[in-house]
Amino acid sequence: MRLSSTGRRPWRLSGIAAIAVAGSLLLASCAANEPAPGGESPSGLSGTLVGGGASSQDAAQQAWVAAFQTANTGATVEYEPTGSGAGRDNFIAGANNFTGSDRAFKDDELAKDNFTACVAGTPIVEIPNYISPIAIIFKLDGITSLNLDAATIAGIFKGDITKWNDQKIASQNAGVTLPDLAITAVHRSDESGTTENFTDYLHANTPVWDADASGNWPYEGGEAANGTSGVVDAVSNGTGTIGYADASRAGGLGTVAVKVGGDYVEYSAAAAAAIVDESPAAPGRNAVDLAIELDRTSDAAGVYPIVLVSYLIACSDYQDDAIVPLVKAYLGYIISDEGQAVGVKAAGIAPISATLFDKAKAAVDSIR
Template sequence: MNSMRLSSTRLASIAAVAVASTILLSSCAANEPTPGGESPSGLSGTIHGGGASSQDAAQQAWVAAFQNANSGVTVEYEPTGSGAGRDNFVAGANSFTGSDRAFKDEELAKDNFAGCVPSTPIVEIPNYISPIAIIFNLDGVTSLNLDADTIAGIFKGDITKWNDPKIASQNADADLPDLAITAVHRSDESGTTENFTDYLSANSPVWDAEASGDWPYEGGEAAAQTSGVVDAVTNGTGTIGYADASRAGGLGTVAVKVGGDYVEYSAAAAAAIVDESPAAPGRDAVDLAIELDRTSDAAGVYPIVLVSYLIACSDYADDAVVDLVKAYLGYIISDEGQAVGVEAAGIAPISATLFEKAKTAIDSIK
C-alpha cells in the first residue's frame, strides 16, 4: 500500500525540524504557557483533552511547544487511559481525546457524543504510530527472541519458568535462570492491551481469547496505565510486560518472530505494518481509522504496533473550542509537531498521504 509510505521529502523536513525541537523541548515545560495575554496567533482560552497514556510523553511535549508559541492558550491532557478517554469524549468532558484504538462501528452507531452536534461524524486521525515493546527484567539478559506461541504462553500463564524449553530453544546464547516468570498486564481498560491481544489472537492458537482492552485471563500481576506496568517490570525480578516502546528505557526487550526472522521493534518497523494495512471500511471521509494487518510476514515488519488516534468532533456543540482544537490538532500533524513527537517519544512520523487526509479532516472541523 504505497500511498501510506513516508515520502522522502516530508521525512527530510521532519528530520530537519527535529534538531530545533530538541532545543525547544529543553526550554519549556509541559502545561506551562509562556506568561502574557493573547498570543500572536490571536488564540486564547483553554481546551481539555485526555486519554491514552501511551501518548503522554508526546502530548507533554506537544502541549509545551504549542503553548510556548501561543501564550494565551492552555491545553490540558490527562493520561487517564484510552477507555476513560473515550468515555470522557462521549460524555463531552474532553474537547479532544487520545485513544489506542478507533471507535467501533457499534459505538459510532449510538451517536451519543455529547460535545458534538447530533448526527455529525467524528474525526479520527492516526497521529501516533509506535511499536509496543515486550519488556522484561532478567539479570544478565538484555534481549530475547520469541515467537507468537511462546509470547502467548507466557502471558496466558502456561509458561512459568524462564528456562522453559520453548524460550531456551529460541535463545541458545542466553543464560536463562530457573526462575519464575511474573507476567504483568494492565489492570485498566487499555488500547495498548487491545493492540497486544489483537496480535496474539491473530498469530497464535495458544491465545484462545478475543482481542480486548480488558485483560482476559486470571493470574499474573496487574498494574494501572503504562507507567504502572513499566514500574512493576522495573521493580520486579523475572518480570515481563508490554508497553509503548517510548517507555522501554533500559529494560530488556523482545525481538518478535515474523516469517523466518526475528524483528526488533523500531519506528520504521512499526510504520511498515501500518503501510501494509487498509482503511477501515464504511467510515466517513473525516474518520481515518485503519485495520491493522497483524499477520503480515513482509520483511522488516514489526506486528505489535500501536496506532493511537486523535479524536474530535467534526461539528462542535460549543463553538468556543473550535479554533483551539483545530490549531492544536493541526500542530500535532505538522512537520514540526511530528518532529517533536519523534524527539520526545520515538514515534514514526505519519506519511505525506496520511498528513494530507488528516489536514483536510481537521480543516473541516466547525
C-alpha cells in the same frame, strides 16, 4: 516505508504560523513573533482546551502542549493520561474537547451517535497521529534481548509457561543462559488500547491465545498494574518480570524480538510504520474518520506486528463554536511536520506518511 519530512509533501508552515488559524485569528506574518498588546497570544488564540485519554501518548502530548503553549501564550491545553477507555468515555460525555485513544471507536459505538459535545448526526474525526511499536519488556540480570514467537509469548502471558528456562524459550535463544527463575507476567489492570493491540496480535497469530482481542485483560493470574507507568514500574522493580508497554517507555529494560516469517524482528519506528502503510482503511467510515485495520499477520521482511496506532479524536461539528479555533490549531500542529518531529524526539514515534498527512489535514480543516 518510513518517510522523512523531506519525503512527503509538508504542510509548509512552521512555528507560530503552523498553529495559527484562519481569518480574524491570523495576524500578519511580519508581526507573528512580536508581543501583542496587553500580553495576548501573538496568534490570537486564547482559552482552555481540555483533552485526555491514552497514557501511551503522554510523553508526546506533554511535548506538544509545551511547544503549542510557548507559541500561543494565551492558550492552555490540558491532557490527562487517564487511559484510552476513560478518554473515550469522557469524550462521549463531553468532558473532553478532544481525546487520545489507542483504538478507534467501533462501528456499534459510532452507531449510537451519543457524542455530547458534537452536533447530532455529524461524524467524528479520528486521526492516527501516534504510530509506535509496543515493546515486550522484561527484567533478567545480564540479558538484554530475547527472541520469542507468538505462541511462546501467549504461553507466558497466559501463565502456561512459568519458568524462564522453559524449553520453549530456550530453543529460540541458543547461547543465552536462562535462569531457573519464575516468570512474573505483568498486564494492565485498567481498560487499555495498548492491551487491545497486544491481545489482537496474539489472537491473530496463535491459537494458544484463545481469547478475543480486548482492552480488558482476559485471563486470571499474573500481576496487574495501572496504566503504562504502572506496568513499566512493576517490570523495572521486579526480577524475572515481563510486560508490554509503548516502546518509548522501554528505557534500559530487556526487550523481545518477535518472530515474523522466518526472522526475529526488533521493534523500531520504521518497522512500525511499515505495517501501518500496508494496512487497509476501516470499511464504511466517513472521509474524516481515518481509522485503519492493522494486518497483524504480515510476514513481510522488516515488519514489526505489535504496533500501537493511537488516535486523536474530535468532533467534526462542535456544539460550542468557541472551542473550534483551539481544536483545529492544536490538532493541526500535532500532524504538521514540526509537531511530528517533536513527537519523534519526545516519544520515538514514526512520522505519519504523506498520504496520511493529506487526509489528516483535510479532516482537521473540516472541523467547525
